[in-house]
Amino acid sequence: NAGVTxxxxxxxxxxxxxxxxxxxxxxxxxxxYWYRQDPGMGLRLIYYSASEGTTDKGEVPNGYNVSRxxxxxxxxxxxxxxxxxxxxxxxxVPPGTGVYExxxxxxTRLTVT
Amino acid sequence: xxxVVQSPLSLVVHEGDTVTLNCSYEVTNFRSLLWYKQEKKAxxxxxxxxxxGIEKKSGRLSSILDKKELFSILNITATQTGDSAVYLCxxxxxxxxxxxxxxxxxxxxxxxx
Numbered sequence: 212n213a214g215v216t217x218x219x220x221x222x223x224x225x226x227x228x229x230x231x232x233x234x235x236x237x238x239x240x241x242x243x244y245w246y247r248q249d250p251g252m253g254l255r256l257i258y259y260s261a262s263e264g265t266t267d268k269g270e271v272p273n274g275y276n277v278s279r280x281x282x283x284x285x286x287x288x289x290x291x292x293x294x295x296x297x298x299x300x301x302x303x304v305p306p307g308t309g310v311y312e313x314x315x316x317x318x319t320r321l322t323v324t
Numbered sequence: 325x326x327x328v329v330q331s332p333l334s335l336v337v338h339e340g341d342t343v344t345l346n347c348s349y350e351v352t353n354f355r356s357l358l359w360y361k362q363e364k365k366a367x368x369x370x371x372x373x374x375x376x377g378i379e380k381k382s383g384r385l386s387s388i389l390d391k392k393e394l395f396s397i398l399n400i401t402a403t404q405t406g407d408s409a410v411y412l413c414x415x416x417x418x419x420x421x422x423x424x425x426x427x428x429x430x431x432x433x434x435x436x437x
Binding site for chain 1: 412
């Protein structure tokens with residue numbers, strides 16, 4: 212988890228509320244990724260960013276928006292939370308350019324009631 | 325679409341047992357296969373395999389790749405309770421200049437004393 216931080220660690224929302232999950236890295240890398248993890252489902256890619264100012268959809272982007280305003284930070288926004296978005300959210304960053312592995316932040320556990 | 329299938333989905337053993345976890349994949353333009361360990365927090369990187377038949381080893385953990393039969397195994401010998409975790413395998417695929425990861429659903433390993 213070194214170099215990747217996420218806030219908040221836990222959050223409870225009511226259906227329809229909005230919130231932003233924050234991810235920051237000090238690894239000075241261009242690429243950043245957002246995943247969600249549900250029981251028995253592994254990790255699924257929501258959105259990723261190849262560089263500052265660019266974002267692309269992953270496997271499960273519906274209901275989410277992202278923003279990459281600078282190289283260090285990549286935020287994930289839920290505009291109108293739904294119970295189906297109850298999950299653990301991880302941000303990830305590769306340790307270098309052209310490498311395959313990714314380092315994961317500590318995660319945000321989100322519950323939508 | 326890239327596909328990663330892990331088996332078994334869960335496994336319960338006693339301390340001292342040896343376990344073998346399986347990961348099969350279908351991916352266009354194979355580059356590598358990665359193994360992660362996830363305890364009650366973020367996944368941590370274990371191994372990356374790119375060449376068939378070359379074993380990667382770290383202490384009691386070892387892994388090998390078979391590119392002809394499209395699978396990898398992760399072996400853990402003399403298991404300890406601290407090996408209890410979800411083990412994930414993933415394959416990278418290109419998204420422009422970046423590598424997105426497709427994960428399997430994971431194998432939940434429980435090691436009882």
